[in-house]
Amino acid sequence: MTTNTGSQGQSTMKNLAPLIVDVAVPLASYYLFKDGFGMSTFAALAWSSVVPALRTVWSVLKERRANALAGLILVVNVVSLVLSFVSGDPRLMLAKDSGVSSTVAIGILVSVALGRPMMTAGLKPFLVKGDAVREAAWERLMSGASAASADFRRRERAFSVVWGVVLLAECVARAVGAYTVPVDTMVWLGGVVLAVAVLIGIVVGGALGAGPMEAMLSHETKRSEPDAEPRSTGPRSGPVSTEPASAEAAVAA
Numbered sequence: 001m002t003t004n005t006g007s008q009g010q011s012t013m014k015n016l017a018p019l020i021v022d023v024a025v026p027l028a029s030y031y032l033f034k035d036g037f038g039m040s041t042f043a044a045l046a047w048s049s050v051v052p053a054l055r056t057v058w059s060v061l062k063e064r065r066a067n068a069l070a071g072l073i074l075v076v077n078v079v080s081l082v083l084s085f086v087s088g089d090p091r092l093m094l095a096k097d098s099g100v101s102s103t104v105a106i107g108i109l110v111s112v113a114l115g116r117p118m119m120t121a122g123l124k125p126f127l128v129k130g131d132a133v134r135e136a137a138w139e140r141l142m143s144g145a146s147a148a149s150a151d152f153r154r155r156e157r158a159f160s161v162v163w164g165v166v167l168l169a170e171c172v173a174r175a176v177g178a179y180t181v182p183v184d185t186m187v188w189l190g191g192v193v194l195a196v197a198v199l200i201g202i203v204v205g206g207a208l209g210a211g212p213m214e215a216m217l218s219h220e221t222k223r224s225e226p227d228a229e230p231r232s233t234g235p236r237s238g239p240v241s242t243e244p245a246s247a248e249a250a251v252a253a
Helices: 002-036 041-048 050-063 068-083 090-113 120-128 132-143 149-180 183-224 245-252
Strands: none
Touching: 002 041, 041 050, 090 149, 120 132, 120 149, 120 183, 132 149, 132 183, 149 183
16 A cells, blocks of 8 residues: 555656646746845846756757747746836736737647647646556557547647637737726736636636546546456356365265
């Protein structure tokens, strides 16, 4: 039991590692540099870009492929750095946030077009739950070895498309609001728009992607489990003898 729990914990950490390194570390370091150390927005963005930059370079040199999630975070930080030079116009500063959101949305949609849905990195740990059997079932569904593989991959793409479209719509709404709604109102309304967009993404993405994928993964997991009942060696025709084998041998002699 202890070994199984330990292996599940290791599997969970392995699945969560890309999110921690590519997303959590850059975001946490940004707020640490800005609010904790009192750095300027420009300096905080610059220093928080170090990890995704190193991850992107490492992936290209070592793994011979680009790390999409780390690359996207790097692009978002670069866009934010460029937009940080813009000052003096409060409406333009409000629109800046929507520009960053659009970068994320477009990155997600492009990843779907390239056949590598970016939101899968965040979805997989919650569906696999650190379980080795579910991990193996996930790999079969993704590799095409299961009858449900095609539908599973379609739902995977749908999940990322939903989030890409929702974030892009949120970006457009905030950009329009930045130039049509009073600045004082848009300061708090922008957060409301983002919260509503996230809620829509969770509900619609769950209905079209995560929910069906969870069901298919559970079904595939059950199919791979060994039978709980021991198999019978065949029918027995007579009554079961309760005499020791040695007594039977003595009678026969």
